[in-house]
Amino acid sequence: GENVEQHPSTLSVQEGDSAVIKCTYSDSASNYFPWYKQELGKGPQLIIDIRSNVGEKKDQRIAVTLNKTAKHFSLHITETQPEDSAVYFCPGNNQGGKLIFGQGTELSVKP
Amino acid sequence: DTGVSQDPRHKITKRGQNVTFRCDPISEHNRLYWYRQTLGQGPEFLTYFQNEAQLEKSRLLSDRFSAERPKGSFSTLEIQRTEQGDSAMYLCASSLYSPPGYTFGSGTRLTVV
Numbered sequence: 001g002e003n004v005e006q007h008p009s010t011l012s013v014q015e016g017d018s019a020v021i022k023c024t025y026s027d028s029a030s031n032y033f034p035w036y037k038q039e040l041g042k043g044p045q046l047i048i049d050i051r052s053n054v055g056e057k058k059d060q061r062i063a064v065t066l067n068k069t070a071k072h073f074s075l076h077i078t079e080t081q082p083e084d085s086a087v088y089f090c091p092g093n094n095q096g097g098k099l100i101f102g103q104g105t106e107l108s109v110k111p
Numbered sequence: 112d113t114g115v116s117q118d119p120r121h122k123i124t125k126r127g128q129n130v131t132f133r134c135d136p137i138s139e140h141n142r143l144y145w146y147r148q149t150l151g152q153g154p155e156f157l158t159y160f161q162n163e164a165q166l167e168k169s170r171l172l173s174d175r176f177s178a179e180r181p182k183g184s185f186s187t188l189e190i191q192r193t194e195q196g197d198s199a200m201y202l203c204a205s206s207l208y209s210p211p212g213y214t215f216g217s218g219t220r221l222t223v224v
Contacts (some may be wrong), residue, residue: 032214036214043115043202046153089153097119097206098167099213101153 002027002092004102013080013107014066021105023090024072032071035064036089044089048075080109116214117203123222124193131189132219136205141187144213145178146202147171153200175217193223 005024013019023033031070036044050057050064050073057064061080066073077084087106091099112134116135124130136143141162146154157176162183170176175193180186190197200220204213 032166036213041217043204043217044213047213048213049212091153097157098144098207099154101146102157103151104153 001085001093004024004059004090004092004100006090006102006105007012008105009103009105010108012060012110015082015109019075019080019084019107019109021075021088021090021107022072023074024070025092026071028068028071030071030092032083033066033100034091035062035075036091036101038046038087038089040086044101075092076094077107080107082109082111085109115203115205115214117201117216117219119219120217121220121222122193123224125208126193126195126223128193129189129191130193131187132201132203132221134186134188134216136185136203137207137214138184140205140207140214141183142206143180144204144206145186145188146204148202149198149220174215190221193221193224196224197221199221 024104034049037047044049048064052081057065061078063076085108089101089102118133145157146157150156155217156169158178160180163180175191178188200218202218204215206213
């Protein structure tokens with residue numbers, strides 16, 4: 001399956017600032033790039049995803065950008081709010097549809 | 112449809128006992144996945160079903176673990192002779208297509224004492 005490296009492992013921002021999390025993949029055949037958010041005590045939740053035929057996708061304050069040449073994709077959160085505090089994952093996936101999760105990025109938004 | 116339901120939410124058991132967890136996926140989803148998550152780690156894949164067929168099992172899934180999805184709807188995950196190392200959050204997810212947009216349940220937190 002596809003292995004994905006995610007950085008940083010922790011990120012602390014002030015409320016209202018932007019946050020960026022980056023993931024790098026190795027398989028040039030990868031064509032699906034999801035982002036999941038996990039709040040304490042809950043299961044991960046799909047917040048945005050992008051396919052390889054698109055370079056950017058936005059949904060209100062969150063966006064994902066894809067650089068196929070460099071093999072990385074990033075999650076951008078603008079105007080961060082305390083409720084954005086969570087662990088964010090960019091799992092790799094294989095042809096069978098299985099998601100492979102890394103350790104994620106713990107985002108802390110300070111009021 | 113209210114999403115993926117898992118039962119129970121919490122389970123405390125003594126070492127050596129058997130436990131069974133249940134997952135009810137979104138009704139139209141044909142794929143169902145089980146993951147295990149320990150503190151500070153991402154979810155680890157255990158197994159998945161397409162309809163009633165179990166298509167893949169992780170090497171993490173020892174012979175003490177068994178999963179079923181008898182009618183292609185709900186699924187059960189049983190752990191026999193529990194060990195302290197089995198303490199974790201067990202997550203279930205379902206999806207309709209591959210590559211998946213998974214919908215996760217809230218998990219069952221198992222504590223083995």
